[in-house]
Amino acid sequence: MKRNIPLILAFLAGLLMIASEFIPHRPFSNMVETLEDWFMIIAGFSIVLGLASLLQMNYQKISTKAENWGYHLSCVIAFALIVIMGALWGMEDQPGLLGQGEKIVSWLGKKPFDYTYDNALVPLSATMFSLLAFFIASAAYRAFIIRTFESNLLMISAVIVILGRTGFGTMLTSWIPESYRIWQLPVLADFIMEYPNTAAQRAILISASLGIIGSSLRIILGIERSYLGGDK
Amino acid sequence: MPEIMNTVGIWLGAFFTFAIFSFLYKDNPFYKLAEQIFVGLSAGYGLIYIIYAALIPNLFHKLATDFSGNLILLIPFVLGLMMITRMVPKFQWMSRYPLSIVIGTSAAISLLRFLKSDLIAQVAATMINPFETKVPSEIVGKLMIIIGTICGVYFFYFSKKQEGIAKIPSKIGVYFLMVSFGATFGYTVMARISLLIGRLEFLLKDWLHIIK
Numbered sequence: 001m002k003r004n005i006p007l008i009l010a011f012l013a014g015l016l017m018i019a020s021e022f023i024p025h026r027p028f029s030n031m032v033e034t035l036e037d038w039f040m041i042i043a044g045f046s047i048v049l050g051l052a053s054l055l056q057m058n059y060q061k062i063s064t065k066a067e068n069w070g071y072h073l074s075c076v077i078a079f080a081l082i083v084i085m086g087a088l089w090g091m092e093d094q095p096g097l098l099g100q101g102e103k104i105v106s107w108l109g110k111k112p113f114d115y116t117y118d119n120a121l122v123p124l125s126a127t128m129f130s131l132l133a134f135f136i137a138s139a140a141y142r143a144f145i146i147r148t149f150e151s152n153l154l155m156i157s158a159v160i161v162i163l164g165r166t167g168f169g170t171m172l173t174s175w176i177p178e179s180y181r182i183w184q185l186p187v188l189a190d191f192i193m194e195y196p197n198t199a200a201q202r203a204i205l206i207s208a209s210l211g212i213i214g215s216s217l218r219i220i221l222g223i224e225r226s227y228l229g230g231d232k
Numbered sequence: 233m234p235e236i237m238n239t240v241g242i243w244l245g246a247f248f249t250f251a252i253f254s255f256l257y258k259d260n261p262f263y264k265l266a267e268q269i270f271v272g273l274s275a276g277y278g279l280i281y282i283i284y285a286a287l288i289p290n291l292f293h294k295l296a297t298d299f300s301g302n303l304i305l306l307i308p309f310v311l312g313l314m315m316i317t318r319m320v321p322k323f324q325w326m327s328r329y330p331l332s333i334v335i336g337t338s339a340a341i342s343l344l345r346f347l348k349s350d351l352i353a354q355v356a357a358t359m360i361n362p363f364e365t366k367v368p369s370e371i372v373g374k375l376m377i378i379i380g381t382i383c384g385v386y387f388f389y390f391s392k393k394q395e396g397i398a399k400i401p402s403k404i405g406v407y408f409l410m411v412s413f414g415a416t417f418g419y420t421v422m423a424r425i426s427l428l429i430g431r432l433e434f435l436l437k438d439w440l441h442i443i444k
Contacts (some may be wrong), residue, residue, distance in 0.1 A: 002325045002328065003328070004287075005329065006328040006331065006332035007332065008377070009329060009333050009336060010332040010335055010336030010339070012332070013332070013333050013335070013336030013337045013340065014336040014337065014339050014388030015340075016340075016344075017336075017337055017340030017341060017344070018322045018340050018343065019342065019349070019384065019388055021431065022346050023403070034304070034341075035333075035337055036337075036338075037290055037305075038306070038307065038308035038311070038333065039286065039293050039333070039334060039337045039338070040286050040310055041286070041290055041305070041309065041311075041312055042256055042281075042312050042315060042330045042333060042334050043286070044286040044287045044291075044312065044335060045287075045311075045313065045315045045316060046291075046312075046315050046334065047278060047279070047282050047325075048282070048316065048331075049315055049316055049318055049319065050371040050404060051275050051278065051279050051382045052316070054321055056270075056276055056319070059354070061340065063328075064417065068264065071264045071265060071267075071268040071442035072268060074265055074268045074269055075268035075269065075271050075272035076272060078268070078269040078271075078272030078273045078276065079272035079273070079274065079275050079276040080272075080276070081272075081276070082272070082273050082277060083258040083279055086277075086280030086283075086284075087280070087287075090284070091280055091281070091284055094284045096410045106233070106234070107233050107234070107237065108233075108237045109234030109235075109237055109238055110417065113280065113310070115237070115241060116273065117246050117276060117277060118241065118246060119240075119241030119242070119244045120243075120244060120245070120273055121270070121274065121277060122245075123244075123248045123277065123431075123434070124246035124247050124248045124252065124266060124269065124270040124273065125270065125274070126320045126430060126431055127249045127252040127253060127431050128267075128270060129427050130427035130428040130430070130431050131252060131256070131426060132424045133245065133421070133424035133425050133428045135403070135429070136284040136417075136421050136424055137421075140417070140421075149407075150406060150407070150410045150412075151431055153410040153411055154410045154411070154413055154414035154417065155414060156413065156414065156420040157410075157411045157412075157415050157418070158414040158417045159419070160418070160420055161335065161414070161415045161416070161419060161422075162418040162422060163420030165418075165422055166261070166421075167275050169353040173321035176320050178332040178433065181391055182369050191369065191373060192411060192415050193415055194373060195372075195373035195374070195376045195377055195380075196376050196380055196408055196411040196412060196415075197411065197412045197415045197416075198377055198380075199377045199379070199380025199384060199408050199412075200380055200384050200408040200409045200411065200412030200413075201412055202354050202358060202377070202380075202381045202382065203381050203382075203383070203384020203385045203387070203388070203405065203408070204384065204388075204409075204412075205350045205353060205354050205411070206286055206350065206354050206355065206381070206385050207354065207356075207385055207388035208346075208350065209346035209347070210340055210351065211345055212343070212346045212350075213343050213347055213351070215339075216339040216340065216342055216346075217343065219335055219336065220336060220339050220340060220343070222336035227312060227331060227332075227335050228320030228328050228331075228332070229328070
């Protein structure tokens, strides 16, 4: 029973959504709207669950004084700090438990939550992702040393796209006469993006969509039930 | 006072920027600290954002302003609370009910979305006449789209072993995929480099005031 009712619920929820696509009239349209609202609310709680799991994992490391436990403590402190700031004074134009926090805004220039977001989270995420620029260079080198026709194709198209999107690429091939302009790097980069790239991306999209449609049907029909977990 | 706090904020941003970049030398305490703070802040930001953008307008605000008119919202509220029971092993089974609704709904949403936009629309967009134009590069390009899409899809057909003559379209598909991966790689490099330039600009302009 603990497994059958969830399977029936998943089937009914999926069936309703699909039926509404083909019957865009009441009561289906209303039911789908309601179900979508419910989906947002339950998904919100599931994110809370994920964060609780993160805190639980950090708590275990801190309480057992595992290796590098101090860093995990800083993670929890950072989490608690931004949550408290967001809860007390809100974010952007949303009021918190203490209202809009005019006093603290006049002191900080913006709400504490937004101040932390702008001055800590934005620099941290931008720098973390910009760090990948260096590792991508080493990945490119590794791809270069694998001398196969496929890897050469990959690197040649990458180099054309990179150069074609910079002023240097334009400068390199600007001498090519207009009648052969397809060989100018910016034009060639556009050609690659517009045709071979579109073809491959389309093949990936079509193949992936077939896979997703198949697995979605398996879930709705109750064939795929691994999301229910164990038999307890 | 806001000016001073703005300066403090810029110094904080500069500290975190250097702490993350220090990883280029080797793993070190500054990087580890910045990494964990990043995880904590991201998680906290996600929680607050979900509360203000989804839970308050869709649930709490409606219940607070018109409780009797929105009684039906108590169902997703209870289901949401049941979702949290997953953390208690004894009551873990209760989380299956909300989970099944979320999974069933999202499966149907993705089925319809991918059927319409990624299958039918993409197949329809490939049904083009390459010879309707007189520009040679466009004719070649459109032929490439047709051949590349068919061969690419064929490459992903794993139900039958591709050998002999059947291997040729699969091989052509791989060539198209490689060109596409190369182009995507090039774009990713450009995006990361522009992020790097952004950070250097922040350090040289906002922090050190060396460039204007």
